Amino acid sequence: MEIRTDYADGNYTIHVDYGILEASISEYIAAYSSVHFLVDQNVYALYKDSLLSFVQHPIILEGGEASKSFDAFKHITETLLERGIKRNHLIVVIGGGAAGDAGGFAAATVLRGVDYIQVPTTLLAHDSSIGGKTAINSGHGKNLIGAFHRPKAVIYDLSFLETLPHHELLSGFGEVFKHALLKDEETVRTLMDATRTKISLDMMKPFIISGIETKMHYVTTDEKESGIRKFLNLGHTLGHAIEYKYRMPHGMAVMLGLYFMMYASNEKAARNIFDLDSFRQYFELHGYPLEHLKAIDEVEMMTLMGKDKKNQSSDATGFVLMNDFGQCYFTEIDSNQLKKYISQLKESL
Amino acid sequence: MEIRTDYADGNYTIHVDYGILEASISEYIAAYSSVHFLVDQNVYALYKDSLLSFVQHPIILEGGEASKSFDAFKHITETLLERGIKRNHLIVVIGGGAAGDAGGFAAATVLRGVDYIQVPTTLLAHDSSIGGKTAINSGHGKNLIGAFHRPKAVIYDLSFLETLPHHELLSGFGEVFKHALLKDEETVRTLMDATRTKISLDMMKPFIISGIETKMHYVTTDEKESGIRKFLNLGHTLGHAIEYKYRMPHGMAVMLGLYFMMYASNEKAARNIFDLDSFRQYFELHGYPLEHLKAIDEVEMMTLMGKDKKNQSSDATGFVLMNDFGQCYFTEIDSNQLKKYISQLKESL
Structure with missing residues (x-):
């Protein structure tokens, strides 16, 4: 199932189905000179030998809201820069809503914006991965620092949901x-x-x-x-x-x-x-x-x-x-x- | 002298002249329910009793590149939130290129974007204040984390240049x-x-x-x-x-x-x-x-x-x-x- 956004420009496709991740990602990667995977640590531990076996050298995000601190933001962006990220590279963010928010904000701000794909792995993230809102948390509340940055695609592989508590x-x-x-x-x-x-x-x-x-x-x-x-x-x-x-x-x-x-x-x-x-x-x-x-x-x-x-x-x-x-x-x-x-x-x- | 930008939409005015700051700012403030001033500490020390005597409760930015660290970014955004910033408030950034970059990035990201005005106080900032680029520095180089966020106006009061070393x-x-x-x-x-x-x-x-x-x-x-x-x-x-x-x-x-x-x-x-x-x-x-x-x-x-x-x-x-x-x-x-x-x-x- 594919749903296409309907903006005036900058549209993207939301792919929803079982077992679609690797094939869909491969198609998108082809247009970029390199790819950086940001993966929630819990998701990576669960799927590194199965759904995510194709993922090379992921940058591991702390699980859940811990990935949305200022420190985590610094760590993610500095690691991407350490790895030599360029504007014609692609970022793929794999995880729940928090990983999507944090990874999306890193993609929105590193080099003032690099293309990225959202790969939601939870049911909650079917919501947060749509619409281009990215954010980290403040001491004064959740999601108070962020950016609007549309993904190039959302790949929602429902196979991830099968192990969801x-x-x-x-x-x-x-x-x-x-x-x-x-x-x-x-x-x-x-x-x-x-x-x-x-x-x-x-x-x-x-x-x-x-x-x-x-x-x-x-x-x-x-x-x-x-x-x-x-x-x-x-x-x-x-x-x-x-x-x-x-x-x-x-x-x-x-x-x-x-x-x-x-x-x-x-x-x-x-x-x-x-x-x-x-x-x-x-x-x-x-x-x-x-x-x-x-x-x-x-x-x-x-x-x-x-x-x-x-x-x-x-x-x-x-x-x-x-x-x-x-x-x-x-x-x-x-x-x-x-x-x-x-x-x-x-x-x- | 006023120069108007020529984008398809979201245009703004660049005001360039001597002694225009207070009057120009007053006009813009009228449309907002509150205003937050971010002021470079050196600029504030020099002008708090003269050109900036009208500025109430400024948030002081560390001078120069120190304002562009991750820590400074956290401090600026958290202080704005502490003060209860809302989306219908205005941020006014007063200082050189570094203050403009750092303050602009805070304006771009706090609450996912709040309106702001650039008030460049150096000759260098005649350049950096134009064009909507904002950024902080990475350990891997300058301006590597940032956003495109156009100001609502640039007020370039040349009186600031008279004391420039x-x-x-x-x-x-x-x-x-x-x-x-x-x-x-x-x-x-x-x-x-x-x-x-x-x-x-x-x-x-x-x-x-x-x-x-x-x-x-x-x-x-x-x-x-x-x-x-x-x-x-x-x-x-x-x-x-x-x-x-x-x-x-x-x-x-x-x-x-x-x-x-x-x-x-x-x-x-x-x-x-x-x-x-x-x-x-x-x-x-x-x-x-x-x-x-x-x-x-x-x-x-x-x-x-x-x-x-x-x-x-x-x-x-x-x-x-x-x-x-x-x-x-x-x-x-x-x-x-x-x-x-x-x-x-x-x-x-």
Whole structure:
């Protein structure tokens, strides 16, 4: 399955299928005079003798968020330069969302930008690898330093997902669920029916492809987040704060953020757009820790959300809410109101 | 004097005159909800009670190249985030070329890009502040990590130049001279006549403006250095290597690089495009240390030049040479030939 982006120029292809990595990479490499592989250390340990046996002399990235520190950024770029990287070389970034963010930011900035290919290896990264956003973390929050730098291709080999631990599948499913909400009610219903008893990889491929297409729609229309791209932030405003505070996996925190979004959307609209009880049962059945919402501190969360880079103002917090499935709008919620929403949500749990 | 860029979109104005800073900045600030000043420490010490008395709570950048380390990058971006920077804020970068590079790179990457204004305070920065290139330094060479990020305006207040030490004037004059070479023979003759006995600020304004216009022509035609923008690299390939090795001021090293360019251009064309003796006398009269060229080591220079990010290949070194005043071409010089040119030049001095 191939999905082609639809920008005015600089388009690229997203390849999604099982067992496509080596053959796809070979085709792209042909156009460059050299290639540098940046590979997440955990992914390399798991696949160096199988899916990644063709990878020569990889630069190993620390696993997960550790690859997104300033020090790691320095290490990656200095190693690329040490190896004599030139502008007509290619970088291939292999790993989860963190590796993609860190490797992408290195590709965006070394020599002021070198071509790169994203090879996402987790379910979560089906989201983060699309759209050209790259970043490292600040002491003040995640992804606060970065660049927009489109890859030349995304090669999403689903074979990597077969060994994914269940909690990572759950985390990635948070973004799959978000993309379904962004599309329409029917997609949400179909997805929930397919996962009524169990979230598993078998049934995921069509929802992954649909999710990528949904995301593509938003990022090609609004690459730099001045308008509707912000809607992809659905569930992320509180989600990021929870993720940061509790070191919770991204997609798990997003699912909690989505639950808050549903609550706040209902309140704002003064009607039940979302049947909170049914979503709560569904989330809890699959192990999303909604009980964490009971423990959060309103003021601390608001401080963390105030640092979100999408927030323009300091008195109010910008949120993406919904009027209906597939119908987002952007609104600023003032501090008192927001505090009230969070308190009410805590009591309701 | 105002010069407007001529891109397809995202254009900005370059203001050049005496005493324009505070009034110009005020106009731009009005459109933003907050402003953050990044100011070179030496510039701030000199002007905090005069030209910069209107600047509130500046973030002080270490003077010169020290502001372009990874650590300084971390410090600048973390301080901006600590102060609660948002995407609808403005950054104003005040200082020489190094401050502009470092502050520009911070503006390019914090929150994935915030609007900024360049306020060059040196003669050299009339060059580096134009064109949207930002960067920090690597252990492997200067400016090897960076981004293209156009400013919203360049405000070049020539009043800053009045206190410029003579050696900085000389260094900046290297780029003024390069821009004259890039334009035509008449401009070079007029410039050399005006500086026959002394290089001073009085006569510089028309040449600065002409230099900015020349540079604008190249950068608007080819923003990302895939074609003719490379011609601005005239004199810089060897210049950067000398600057890196001898910690020589940028424009001084460029002038030495330009002398080598003239030598190599004559050799390549097998005719005297440039009257080397007259240029040599002129450069030496004004204190450009051509004697350093006698001391350089061919192999070491070639290794350093091989790391230049504009070099695509490792067997040969890319150079910009000239067929005539104002007539550049790009060529690859293989290692043996290059070694011979450098040796011959050393002997000729």
